[in-house]
Amino acid sequence: MGVRSSLLLLGVFIPFLMSAYCVFSIVYLFPEMAQAMHVSIGILTFAVTLSFIGGAIGGVVLGMVADAYGRRMGLGISIVLFSLMTLITGFVRTPWELYITWFLVGFGVNPENGITYAVIAENWRGGRGLIGGFTQGLYFIGLMLDALVYGLIRTWNLVLIVVGASSLVLSIPWLAIIPETASRVGITRVGYGEIFRGKFLLITVLGTLVVASAFLFTVPLVSIAPTYLEQLRIANLGLWLLALPAIGAIAYTLAGYLSDVYGRARVLIALSVIALLSSALLIVVSTLRLINYLVIPIALSYFSSSIFSYLGVFLSELYPARVRATASNFVFLLGRVLGGVGPPLIALAFAENLGFGLGLVMIICAAVSLTSALILGIKLRIR
Numbered sequence: 484m485g486v487r488s489s490l491l492l493l494g495v496f497i498p499f500l501m502s503a504y505c506v507f508s509i510v511y512l513f514p515e516m517a518q519a520m521h522v523s524i525g526i527l528t529f530a531v532t533l534s535f536i537g538g539a540i541g542g543v544v545l546g547m548v549a550d551a552y553g554r555r556m557g558l559g560i561s562i563v564l565f566s567l568m569t570l571i572t573g574f575v576r577t578p579w580e581l582y583i584t585w586f587l588v589g590f591g592v593n594p595e596n597g598i599t600y601a602v603i604a605e606n607w608r609g610g611r612g613l614i615g616g617f618t619q620g621l622y623f624i625g626l627m628l629d630a631l632v633y634g635l636i637r638t639w640n641l642v643l644i645v646v647g648a649s650s651l652v653l654s655i656p657w658l659a660i661i662p663e664t665a666s667r668v669g670i671t672r673v674g675y676g677e678i679f680r681g682k683f684l685l686i687t688v689l690g691t692l693v694v695a696s697a698f699l700f701t702v703p704l705v706s707i708a709p710t711y712l713e714q715l716r717i718a719n720l721g722l723w724l725l726a727l728p729a730i731g732a733i734a735y736t737l738a739g740y741l742s743d744v745y746g747r748a749r750v751l752i753a754l755s756v757i758a759l760l761s762s763a764l765l766i767v768v769s770t771l772r773l774i775n776y777l778v779i780p781i782a783l784s785y786f787s788s789s790i791f792s793y794l795g796v797f798l799s800e801l802y803p804a805r806v807r808a809t810a811s812n813f814v815f816l817l818g819r820v821l822g823g824v825g826p827p828l829i830a831l832a833f834a835e836n837l838g839f840g841l842g843l844v845m846i847i848c849a850a851v852s853l854t855s856a857l858i859l860g861i862k863l864r865i866r
Contacts, residue, residue, distance in 0.1 A: 503625025535823025538593030564591030570647025615796030616739015746866030769838025
């Protein structure tokens with residue numbers, strides 16, 4: 484691998500990592516923020532839901548910008564937005580101010596991810612699954628970075644200021660490395676409706692279903708499982724809270740690599756089957772209260788959540804470059820909304836047995852993912 488290729492990889496990885504670093508930075512801060520604002524933690528966690536909704540809207544808007552005015556333009560706006568809004572959140576004093584700034588953090592984070600998928604699809608001939616899988620796995624690394632920063636600083640507003648400022652400084656210079664693969668034709672010259680015509684309509688519908696199921700499988704899992712394990716006072720909890728994200732990161736990279744070797748649809752089908760089995764096992768174990776065995780289905784679920792791994796790159800490959808950034812962000816729209824509303828709804832509806840509720844939702848998502856992947860593979864003859 485040459486110097487230019489190595490720099491390009493860093494130009495993809497670092498801003499993506501910073502997006503995860505920013506959007507997850509708040510998860511460790513709610514107790515302190517609630518105390519400072521004199522409200523309950525539940526009131527503040529609504530900001531997470533708003534960030535997903537902001538991401539759904541921002542993904543489409545800035546994806547259109549990236550197709551009309553270039554990848555760098557779309558990425559630049561996204562990076563500046565989520566970094567500055569994270570920093571500014573360090574100065575908020577009320578929940579309403581938090582809702583606004585965190586909505587805008589999501590508005591910036593998700594399009595950065597969607598445009599990055601297009602950049603990967605357009606700049607590498609081989610190994611795109613591996614690169615995409617590793618890139619998506621950086622979300623777990625971003626969560627670990629936030630835990631490290633919070634452990635060092637411990638003051639909520641200073642944490643957010645440091646995270647936002649460091650994200651901006653570390654991300655912006657890498658824009659110069661990203662090759663411009665889209666012409667600046669303007670919004671009115673891009674045929675956005677193309678993603679709803681011909682074979683692209685089927686890709687858009689099935690892609691939306693796969694991504695939505697992946698979001699609703701993964702986001703509640705990583706949001707609720709740690710709390711569930713803590714409630715049940717699982718042995719070696721601290722070790723598992725470190726091991727589970729590590730399992731996820733490794734699985735995402737492995738899934739991406741296997742998709743390069745054996746085919747995108749085939750690996751997605753295999754992972755969906757594993758997700759079905761792990762979800763069913765979680766339902767059984769949580770229903771029978773077999774606490775000593777609970778980490779087994781949860782660890783398997785973290786592994787099978789790699790159905791999310793290379794989805795962005797996979798779906799980006801199926802669209803023409805002229806609408807690729809818009810398309811990749813559009814198929815993620817429903818998933819981002821569901822990812823935001825899923826965890827609080829599951830926590831509310833299944834408060835007496837979070838494990839059962841989580842397993843039930845995940846098994847439905849795995850079934851939808853499996854069905855959609857099978858249709859994609861058969862109808863479009865995708866390997």
